[in-house]
Structure formats: structure tokens, C-alpha cells
Amino acid sequence: MYAADADAGVDADTRDRSGERPMTNEERSDATRTRILDAAIARFTFEGYDATSVADVCHAAGVSKGAFYHHFDTKQEVFVALLEPWLAELDAAVTEVLAREESAPRRLIHLATLVNRVTAEGRGRIPMFLEFWRQAAKDPSVWHVTVEPYRRFRASFVRLVNEGVDEGSLRPVDPDLTALVLVSLGVGLVLQGALDPECAARGDLGERAIALLLDGISSGGTP
Amino acid sequence: MYAADADAGVDADTRDRSGERPMTNEERSDATRTRILDAAIARFTFEGYDATSVADVCHAAGVSKGAFYHHFDTKQEVFVALLEPWLAELDAAVTEVLAREESAPRRLIHLATLVNRVTAEGRGRIPMFLEFWRQAAKDPSVWHVTVEPYRRFRASFVRLVNEGVDEGSLRPVDPDLTALVLVSLGVGLVLQGALDPECAARGDLGERAIALLLDGISSGGTP
DNA sequence: GCGTACATACCGACCGGTCGGTTTAATTTA
DNA sequence: TAAATTAAACCGACCGGTCGGTATGTACGC
Numbered sequence: 001m002y003a004a005d006a007d008a009g010v011d012a013d014t015r016d017r018s019g020e021r022p023m024t025n026e027e028r029s030d031a032t033r034t035r036i037l038d039a040a041i042a043r044f045t046f047e048g049y050d051a052t053s054v055a056d057v058c059h060a061a062g063v064s065k066g067a068f069y070h071h072f073d074t075k076q077e078v079f080v081a082l083l084e085p086w087l088a089e090l091d092a093a094v095t096e097v098l099a100r101e102e103s104a105p106r107r108l109i110h111l112a113t114l115v116n117r118v119t120a121e122g123r124g125r126i127p128m129f130l131e132f133w134r135q136a137a138k139d140p141s142v143w144h145v146t147v148e149p150y151r152r153f154r155a156s157f158v159r160l161v162n163e164g165v166d167e168g169s170l171r172p173v174d175p176d177l178t179a180l181v182l183v184s185l186g187v188g189l190v191l192q193g194a195l196d197p198e199c200a201a202r203g204d205l206g207e208r209a210i211a212l213l214l215d216g217i218s219s220g221g222t223p
Numbered sequence: 224m225y226a227a228d229a230d231a232g233v234d235a236d237t238r239d240r241s242g243e244r245p246m247t248n249e250e251r252s253d254a255t256r257t258r259i260l261d262a263a264i265a266r267f268t269f270e271g272y273d274a275t276s277v278a279d280v281c282h283a284a285g286v287s288k289g290a291f292y293h294h295f296d297t298k299q300e301v302f303v304a305l306l307e308p309w310l311a312e313l314d315a316a317v318t319e320v321l322a323r324e325e326s327a328p329r330r331l332i333h334l335a336t337l338v339n340r341v342t343a344e345g346r347g348r349i350p351m352f353l354e355f356w357r358q359a360a361k362d363p364s365v366w367h368v369t370v371e372p373y374r375r376f377r378a379s380f381v382r383l384v385n386e387g388v389d390e391g392s393l394r395p396v397d398p399d400l401t402a403l404v405l406v407s408l409g410v411g412l413v414l415q416g417a418l419d420p421e422c423a424a425r426g427d428l429g430e431r432a433i434a435l436l437l438d439g440i441s442s443g444g445t446p
Numbered sequence: 447g448c449g450t451a452c453a454t455a456c457c458g459a460c461c462g463g464t465c466g467g468t469t470t471a472a473t474t475t476a
Numbered sequence: 477t478a479a480a481t482t483a484a485a486c487c488g489a490c491c492g493g494t495c496g497g498t499a500t501g502t503a504c505g506c
Contacts, residue, residue: 022470022471023470023471024471024472025470025471025472025483025484025485028470028471028484028485028486029484029485032485032486048357048361050273050274051273053460053461053462054461054462054463055460055461055462063486063487064486064487064488065462065463065464065487065488065489066464066465066485066486066487066488067485067486067487069462069463069464070484070485070486070487071485073463074462074463075462075463130353130356130357130360131357133353133414133417133418134271134353134354134357136417136418137353137417137418138271143418146418147418147419150418150419173435174435177428177431177432177435178435180412180415180428180432181408181432181435181436183411183415184407184408184411184412184414184415184432185404185407185408185411186411187410187411187414187415188406188407188408188409188410188411188412188414189403189407189411191356191407191410191411191414192403192406192407192410194356194360195356195359195360195366195369195370195373196370196373205400205403208400209400209403209404209407212396212397212400212401212404213404213436247505247506248450248451248504248505248506251450251451251452251504251505252450252451255451255452276494276495276496277495277496277497278494278495278496286452286453287452287453287454288453288454288496288497288498289451289452289453289454289498290451290452290453292496292497292498293450293451293452294451297496297497298496298497
């Protein structure tokens with residue numbers, strides 16, 4: 001979603017790169033904001049939130065501290081702003097999966113591996129994922145941003161399990177419990193990847209793990 | 224393992240509480256060290272590693288900074304020293320479970336809920352758990368302390384699954400994969416608890432979740 | 447008296463955030 | 477259209493405070 005680093009050209013000047021036309025205020029603003037976000041996510045990812053100073057971000061973004069605080073009230077606001085597109089991305093992926101014309105178990109597999117996909121993309125996002133969890137567990141305002149998408153995520157699992165039970169492709173299991181298991185498994189797999197490189201290397205492992213689980217609660221032949 | 228707080232008597236004087244006998248140097252040393260560790264784990268748990276200053280710890284322990292740095296070279300060394308008994312606790316619990324005279328699936332349930340038990344005890348340990356994971360993912364020295372016990376933990380799952388398959392109480396599943404699933408599930412459940420208070424409130428949820436999973440891969444009647 | 451165990455005062459670095467001032471775009475006026 | 481005015485975007489020095497860590501001095505077991 002965001003570029004890796006913004007150390008490149010410090011040419012966020014008043015003219016855009018094509019040539020002579022002065023940038024509008026809005027363009028200028030957007031550009032700066034983006035540079036800050038780009039730099040911030042790179043730093044937060046690889047150094048952690050606390051270890052990243054605002055000055056660091058500003059330097060990497062080629063932007064002054066004044067500009068930074070012109071766009072964001074606090075450092076944490078940047079973090080939240082970073083979270084939002086991420087959660088949106090997950091949300092979009094979820095609705096896409098839900099809409100597929102596949103059996104419930106198959107869609108459940110895809111759903112459960114989404115966390116892994118969205119998170120592990122590019123390998124660098126895992127620390128950011130941890131960071132996010134920590135902040136959410138600690139800071140109420142971050143938690144609040146998080147909790148709604150999370151509930152939706154869980155809910156879509158419940159819905160799919162219900163569907164599966166109804167259409168008979170799943171044994172009559174407790175939907176809430178099963179949803180919890182699937183979400184936990186997805187999240188847990190990400191953490192395993194963070195701790196154990198061998199685990200992270202095997203990308204399809206998550207899919208196989210979840211398939212194993214689903215196979216257990218499926219009724220009859222391979223779904 | 225450690226007391227909640229050490230704010231109580233600042234009587235780590237040169238005489239022990241019973242009366243008149245002067246404390247040995249070793250006794251004095253041990254006592255101070257313990258107070259520091261007690262205070263540190265309380266702070267790390269409820270405030271987080273970064274948010275806890277060495278001065279905080281010293282104050283809570285009723286100890287000077289000089290004493291602190293006499294016993295530990297760095298702040299992180301305290302963190303690692305805190306990790307060790309925790310991991311030892313987990314290790315001990317694991318061997319205890321392994322030695323039980325129960326069916327493999329039952330022991331697997333206990334094993335998988337161990338993370339939850341050891342971690343969630345008193346509710347406050349979850350942030351500490353997250354903290355530990357972050358540090359491990361970031362800092363090689365912390366990771367190193369972590370990795371061995373972790374491997375043992377995983378290995379005991381594999382062993383149990385193998386046992387279960389051999390004795391016929393489990394379907395012939397892939398042991399490595401199944402172990403990964405169980406560990407991930409355990410870890411994931413802890414994270415769920417950190418994010419969702421409702422989830423954390425229901426203490427038995429973890430057990431039920433894992434039972435559900437195991438039921439899926441069990442062969443025949445309730446194990 | 448000699449070394450270990452601690453206490454205190456202190457250091458330099460750095461932190462998130464502020465503020466007065468400058469540059470640039472947008473708008474009004476003539 | 478060009479000058480004058482306003483408003484938004486941005487700059488960077490600076491603030492009070494905190495941080496992890498150190499240097500020096502003292503008290504007590506041995």
C-alpha cells in the first residue's frame with residue numbers, strides 16, 4: 001500500500017515533477033502527507049513504534065517537524081492513519097471471499113488465510129502487526145479503531161460456518177466457537193511466523209493447517 | 224512466580240526481619256535482586272517494557288539506581304532474567320502434562336491450554352506476553368533465549384500426536400502440521416483475549432476451542 | 447583494611463510537541 | 477491583468493522533561 005521508503009528525491013517542491021505547473025495546495029498537502037505515512041510505516045515496521053522518533057520519520061520523509069505536526073496532531077495519529085487502509089484492505093478482501101461461488105469450507109479456508117496474506121505480505125509487515133496488537137491492547141483509542149473491523153471479521157466466519165452447517169458441508173458444530181478457533185488459528189500462525197523463520201518460509205503452511213482443521217469438522221468427502 | 228509489588232517494607236536493610244542477626248552479603252544481594260525482579264515484572268506487565276523506566280523499577284523496588292546497575296548491566300538483561308523462570312515454569316508444566324496417565328488427545332488439550340494458563344494468569348500477563356514476542360522478533364539475544372524452549376514445546380506436541388496416532392486415538396494426521404496447528408491455536412487464543420475482553424472473560428473458551436479441534440481429528444468416540 | 451553492596455548526584459542524548467516566522471498558493475481588489 | 481491581501485503549507489530552533497547509563501563516594505560484611 002505504501003512505498004518502502006521515501007528517501008528518494010527530496011523534491012516535494014512547489015512544482016510537480018513533470019515540469020512547470022505549480023502544485024495546488026491540495027496536491028502539495030497530499031504529497032507531504034503521503035511521504036510522512038510512507039516513511040512512518042517503514043520505520044514502525046522495522047524499528048517499532050516506540051523506537052521510532054518523530055524526527056526520524058521527518059528525516060526519512062524529507063519533511064520538517066513543522067510539516068509533520070501540521071498534518072498530524074500526535075505521533076499516534078499517524079499510527080492510526082496507517083492502520084486504517086490496512087483494515088480496509090482486509091475488509092475488502094473479506095467481502096470478496098464471501099461473495100465467491102464456492103462451498104462454505106473452501107471459502108472458510110480462504111478467509112482464515114487472509115490474515116496471513118494481508119499481514120505477511122513482503123515479510124516486513126509482521127512486526128507492524130505485532131506493534132498494532134500491542135498498541136491496541138494498551139491504548140483505548142487504538143483499540144477502538146480496531147475493534148469494529150475485528151468484530152466484522154469474526155462475524156463473517158460465524159456466518160460462513162452457519163452456512164456450511166445448513167448446506168450440510170460441515171458437521172453441526174458451534175458456529176461461535178468454530179469461528180473463534182479459525183480466527184485464532186490464523187492469528188496464531190502469523191505469530192509463529194514471527195518467531196520461527198522456518199515457519200514463515202513455508203508460505204502454504206497456513207493454508208494446509210487450516211485445511212487440516214476444516215477437514216476435521218467437515219462432514220464426509222473432501223469439500 | 225514473583226510477588227505483585229515490592230512497595231511494602233523498605234527494610235531491605237542489613238538486618239533480616241526476624242531480629243538482630245546481620246544479613247550475609249549473599250543474602251543481601253539475593254534480596255535486592257529479587258526486589259528488583261519483582262518490581263520489574265509488575266511494571267513490565269502493566270505498563271510495558273518501553274514505558275517502564277529503570278527509575279520506575281528502582282523506586283518500586285525501594286532500591287537505588289546504583290544497586291540496579293550493580294546487579295544488571297542493562298535494562299534488557301532484567302527482561303531476559305524475567306523470561307527465564309517463566310519459560311522454566313512452562314517447561315515444568317509441559318513435562319507434568321506429558322507424564323500424565325491419560326489418552327493422547329486429553330493430554331494434548333491440556334498442553335495446548337498451557338500457553339493460555341501460564342500467560343493469562345491474573346489477566347495482566349498478556350501485555351507482557353506481547354512484549355516478549357516483540358522483543359524476541361526484534362532482538363537476537365532475546366530470541367535466542369526463547370527459541371530453545373519453544374522448540375521443545377513444539378516437539379512435545381509432535382510427540383503426543385504421534386503417540387495418539389499410534390494408539391489409534393487420533394486419525395492418521397501429519398504430526399508436524401498438527402502440532403503447528405495446536406501451538407498456533409493456543410497462541411492465537413491468547414491474542415484474541417488481549418484484543419477482546421469478552422473473549423478473555425470466558426476462561427474455558429480456550430479449552431473448548433481446542434477440544435473442538437481435537438474432536439475433529441480424533442477417530443471415533445469421545446477420546 | 448579491603449572488597450562487595452549499595453547510594454547519590456549527574457551526564458549527554460534524545461524525546462514529543464510548540465511556536466514565531468517564512469514561503470507559497472489562493473483570493474480579492476483595482 | 478497585475479498588485480494587494482489573506483490563508484494555508486511549511487520550516488527549524490527551541491522547550492521542558494525523561495531516558496539509560498556512569499562516576500564517585502560511603503557503609504558494612506569479611
